[in-house]
């Protein structure tokens with residue numbers, strides 16, 4: 595059951611309308627980060643590589659937490675896509691979004707298993723889902739969880755997203771997805787610095 599205050603938070607969030615073109619999204623990015631190279635659009639998609647650098651200021655000590663500046667850059671691209679769900683939210687602080695994780699010690703807004711996401715949200719529709727799953731068996735062990743089934747979770751995300759909504763999936767692999775259900779909107783390589791793992795974000799838009 596979803597607590598009433600969370601229901602209100604989701605329902606009162608700006609309803610999602612994906613009116614912005616990919617070029618407009620890129621221009622939000624350039625205005626916010628004038629010193630960074632412009633976002634690369636190729637064949638109607640985002641195809642970019644971000645060097646985030648080894649910045650530990652305000653970095654959470656939680657294993658696998660988001661690299662600094664990752665969320666700032668990503669949020670700028672999707673300012674309209676609310677309500678927003680942070681799936682595998684880890685140690686993210688409360689904010690203008692719903693946090694979903696299976697570890698009770700982290701006090702997420704919703705405690706649950708991502709493999710069954712749609713059971714928690716019925717037919718509610720999110721404008722965007724930011725997902726940061728454990729990438730490997732070894733990572734899953736760190737969290738005391740079993741490794742998720744990517745295909746199942748991506749299908750569950752589809753069920754709770756608004757049409758044209760975005761799934762922003764950070765991982766070490768390029769996950770499989772159904773072309774009938776999703777359009778590939780972007781791929782962004784993510785580098786921190788030498789001796790850190792290389793990752794990539796797959797941005798899928800629900801069709």
Ligand SMILES: C[S@@+](CC[C@H](N)C(=O)[O-])C[C@H]1O[C@@H](n2cnc3c(N)ncnc32)[C@H](O)[C@@H]1O
Nearest residue numbers: 658659660682684685695696707708726737739
């Ligand atoms: C890479 S961490 C995310 C860290 C987060 N990005 C942050 O900045 O703190 C992965 C998270 O997935 C959670 N997790 C693992 N399996 C899960 C599942 N089946 N359902 C929900 N959460 C799960 C773990 O508890 C862990 O907090």
